[in-house]
Amino acid sequence: MKKLFIILLVSFTLTQCIAIKAESTTSTPIESSTKTFQSKLQKNPKLIVGIVVDQMRYDYLIKFYNKYGEGGFKKLMNEGYNLKNVHYNYIPTYTAVGHTSIYTGTTPVNHGIISNNWYDKYEKKSIYCVDDANYETIGAQTGGKKSPHKMLTTTVTDQLKLAQNMQGKSIGIAIKDRSAILPAGHTADAAYWFEGGDEGKFISSTFYMNELPNWVNDFNNSGKANGYLNETWNTYYNISTYTETLPDNNKFEGLFEGKTTPTFPYNLAELRKLNGNYSLLKAVPSGNTITTDFVEAAIKGENLGKGNFTDFLAISYSSTDYVGHQFGVNAKELEDTYIRLDKDLERLLNYLDAEVGENNYTIFLTADHAAVQVPSYLNSLKIPGGYFDNDKFEEFVNNITLEYFNSKELIEDISNYQIFLNKEKIKQLNLDIHKVSQTIADEIISFENVYKTVTAHTLQTTSFTSGILETLQNGYNQKLSGDILFVPNPSTISYSKTGSTHGSGYAYDTHVPLIFYGANIDFGSSNKYYPIIDITPTISNFLNITEPNGSTGKAILEVLK
Incomplete structure (x- = not known):
C-alpha cells in the first residue's frame, strides 16, 4: 500500500511539473499579439x-x-x-x-x-x-x-x-x-x-x-x-x-x-x-x-x-x-x-x-x-475643341461689372479660371458681394467656351456629389481660392495651337x-x-x-x- 502511495505521489508531481512547464512556454494573448506586430514590422521594406x-x-x-x-x-x-x-x-x-x-x-x-x-x-x-x-x-x-x-x-x-x-x-x-x-x-x-x-x-x-x-x-x-x-x-x-x-x-x-x-x-x-x-x-x-x-x-x-x-x-x-x-x-x-x-x-x-x-x-x-x-x-478631325481667349474674357467681365454696378474696378485678378474680386472697392461702393459674385457667374456663362460657373459662396454652402462641379469643389480652398470659379468647354485650353x-x-x-x-x-x-x-x-x-x-x-x- 505504501509503495502504491509513493507511485501515485511521484506521478502527480511529474504531472504538475509538466503543466507548469507547459504554462511557462505558452505565450499570453498580449505576448502573442506583440510578437505578431513585431513580425509585421520586421517585414516592412527597407x-x-x-x-x-x-x-x-x-x-x-x-x-x-x-x-x-x-x-x-x-x-x-x-x-x-x-x-x-x-x-x-x-x-x-x-x-x-x-x-x-x-x-x-x-x-x-x-x-x-x-x-x-x-x-x-x-x-x-x-x-x-x-x-x-x-x-x-x-x-x-x-x-x-x-x-x-x-x-x-x-x-x-x-x-x-x-x-x-x-x-x-x-x-x-x-x-x-x-x-x-x-x-x-x-x-x-x-x-x-x-x-x-x-x-x-x-x-x-x-x-x-x-x-x-x-x-x-x-x-x-x-x-x-x-x-x-x-x-x-x-x-x-x-x-x-x-x-x-x-x-x-x-x-x-x-x-x-x-x-x-x-x-x-x-x-x-x-x-x-x-x-x-x-x-x-x-x-x-x-x-x-x-x-x-x-x-x-x-x-x-x-x-x-x-x-x-x-x-x-x-x-x-x-x-x-x-x-x-x-x-x-x-x-x-x-x-x-x-x-x-x-x-x-x-x-x-x-x-x-x-x-x-x-x-x-x-x-x-x-x-x-x-x-x-x-x-x-x-x-x-471635326471633333469639338478650342482655345480660351483670356484677354477677351477679362474685357467681357469688366463690361459686366460696368453694366450692373457702374464700375470697372471690381475685379482684382483673373487666373487659373478663377475671378478674385476687389473687396475693398465693393465695400466702398456699398455693394453686396454675394450679389456681385452671382451676377458675374450668371453672366459669364454666355461667354464663348465657358461651360460651368459657380460662386465661392455656393461651394461653401452646397455639397456636390458627382460630376465636374464635385471635382471643382474638391479643388476649392476657402482661404486661398477665388470668388467665382468657371470651367471651360471640354478640350478647350488656354495655350498655343501647338503642343498640349x-x-x-x-x-x-x-x-x-x-x-x-x-x-x-x-x-x-x-x-x-x-x-x-x-x-x-x-x-x-x-x-x-x-x-x-x-x-x-x-x-x-x-x-x-
Missing part, C-alpha cells in the same frame, strides 16, 4: 520608392506597350498590381497640386497647394508654390530659395519619419523644384532639383542643408549634363516603326528655337545655344536619363535601404511633361521619350535589385496629371496610371475606380504608420498581400 511620371496619360501604357522592353513598364505591369481606373478627383490638374495630393492623401481643399502659381489675395500678387525668401540656394547662384512651407498638411514621407522617431531618410529628386520639394515633405533630409541656364547642376536649399554632400558635388562635376547635350537626339528605333503616332512633320507640334520643322534628328549641341543652354536638357529624354543617374548616385551616396529603418525616395520624371507641352500627345518625339524612359526604368529596377535587394523595396508609379489631345488636331497642356477635370487630364510593385504587394490588376488620394493611405496601411494629418483617401487593400 526602401519605399515613389515614381511620378509628369503628364503621363494612362493610355501610354497600352499605346506604346509593344515598344517597351521586358524590364521596365512591362515588368511593373506584369509582376505588380496594375490599377487601370485611377483618376484625379479635383480641379486643377497641375504639377504641384498633383504631387502634393499623391503624397498628402488629400486635395487642395485641405493641403493648400491650389496651383503651381496662384494669386495671393492677401499679398495682392501672384506667388509660386515653393518659393521661400527665408532660405538660400545651395549649389548654384540662383534657383534654391525654396521650401514646402505653403503645403499646409503632412505627407506620407513626414509620417514615416515621425513614426520612426525621425530615423530613416526621406529624399526628393526631380528636374522640377516643386516635384522634388513637395513629395519629400516638411521633415525631408534633402530635396534636389536641376538648375538649367548656365548652371547645369542639381541644387538644393538651406531649408535642408548648409552645403551639398560630396556625392552630389562629385555628380555635378562629372560632366554628365554637358555630355548629354553634346549628343544628337534621334529615335531609339527606326522611325518607320513608330506607327502609334502622327507623321513626324505636322502642324500640331511646337518648334525649338533654331529648328524650322519639328522633326528628327535634334542636334542638341547646336540647339542648346538658342534654347537656354542646360535648360534644354529638361525638355528632351536625356532629362529623364540624368534624373535616373542622379537617383542611382543618391541610393549609393546615402546608403538608402541599408539601415535599420525604412527610407523613402520620391522621384519625379519631369521631362515627359516638357516634351508633351512642346510636341503634344501624338508626336513621335513623345513616343520616343517614353521608349527611352522605359529603358531608364529598367535600369533603375535592376539597380534597386542589386543595391537594395529584390524583396527589400516597394514601388508605386503614377502621374501628376495627364494631358489633352491638341485641340487644333481634334478640330481637323492640362489642368481640367475631364478624363483626358484625370486618368493616370497607378502600379504598385515589390515587397508586400500582391500580383494582379483591377478596373475599379480609385481616386489618386488613395495612394498615401495604402502606403501608410502596410507600413503601419499614421496617415497624413489631412488625409481623406482610403487604403486600396486589394493590392496588399
Whole structure:
C-alpha cells in the first residue's frame, strides 16, 4: 500500500511539473499579439520608392506597350498590381497640386497647394508654390530659395519619419523644384532639383542643408549634363516603326528655337545655344536619363535601404511633361521619350535589385496629371475643341461689372479660371458681394467656351456629389481660392495651337496610371475606380504608420498581400 502511495505521489508531481512547464512556454494573448506586430514590422521594406511620371496619360501604357522592353513598364505591369481606373478627383490638374495630393492623401481643399502659381489675395500678387525668401540656394547662384512651407498638411514621407522617431531618410529628386520639394515633405533630409541656364547642376536649399554632400558635388562635376547635350537626339528605333503616332512633320507640334520643322534628328549641341543652354536638357529624354543617374548616385551616396529603418525616395520624371507641352500627345518625339524612359526604368529596377535587394523595396508609379489631345488636331478631325481667349474674357467681365454696378474696378485678378474680386472697392461702393459674385457667374456663362460657373459662396454652402462641379469643389480652398470659379468647354485650353497642356477635370487630364510593385504587394490588376488620394493611405496601411494629418483617401487593400 505504501509503495502504491509513493507511485501515485511521484506521478502527480511529474504531472504538475509538466503543466507548469507547459504554462511557462505558452505565450499570453498580449505576448502573442506583440510578437505578431513585431513580425509585421520586421517585414516592412527597407526602401519605399515613389515614381511620378509628369503628364503621363494612362493610355501610354497600352499605346506604346509593344515598344517597351521586358524590364521596365512591362515588368511593373506584369509582376505588380496594375490599377487601370485611377483618376484625379479635383480641379486643377497641375504639377504641384498633383504631387502634393499623391503624397498628402488629400486635395487642395485641405493641403493648400491650389496651383503651381496662384494669386495671393492677401499679398495682392501672384506667388509660386515653393518659393521661400527665408532660405538660400545651395549649389548654384540662383534657383534654391525654396521650401514646402505653403503645403499646409503632412505627407506620407513626414509620417514615416515621425513614426520612426525621425530615423530613416526621406529624399526628393526631380528636374522640377516643386516635384522634388513637395513629395519629400516638411521633415525631408534633402530635396534636389536641376538648375538649367548656365548652371547645369542639381541644387538644393538651406531649408535642408548648409552645403551639398560630396556625392552630389562629385555628380555635378562629372560632366554628365554637358555630355548629354553634346549628343544628337534621334529615335531609339527606326522611325518607320513608330506607327502609334502622327507623321513626324505636322502642324500640331511646337518648334525649338533654331529648328524650322519639328522633326528628327535634334542636334542638341547646336540647339542648346538658342534654347537656354542646360535648360534644354529638361525638355528632351536625356532629362529623364540624368534624373535616373542622379537617383542611382543618391541610393549609393546615402546608403538608402541599408539601415535599420525604412527610407523613402520620391522621384519625379519631369521631362515627359516638357516634351508633351512642346510636341503634344501624338508626336513621335513623345513616343520616343517614353521608349527611352522605359529603358531608364529598367535600369533603375535592376539597380534597386542589386543595391537594395529584390524583396527589400516597394514601388508605386503614377502621374501628376495627364494631358489633352491638341485641340487644333481634334478640330481637323471635326471633333469639338478650342482655345480660351483670356484677354477677351477679362474685357467681357469688366463690361459686366460696368453694366450692373457702374464700375470697372471690381475685379482684382483673373487666373487659373478663377475671378478674385476687389473687396475693398465693393465695400466702398456699398455693394453686396454675394450679389456681385452671382451676377458675374450668371453672366459669364454666355461667354464663348465657358461651360460651368459657380460662386465661392455656393461651394461653401452646397455639397456636390458627382460630376465636374464635385471635382471643382474638391479643388476649392476657402482661404486661398477665388470668388467665382468657371470651367471651360471640354478640350478647350488656354495655350498655343501647338503642343498640349492640362489642368481640367475631364478624363483626358484625370486618368493616370497607378502600379504598385515589390515587397508586400500582391500580383494582379483591377478596373475599379480609385481616386489618386488613395495612394498615401495604402502606403501608410502596410507600413503601419499614421496617415497624413489631412488625409481623406482610403487604403486600396486589394493590392496588399
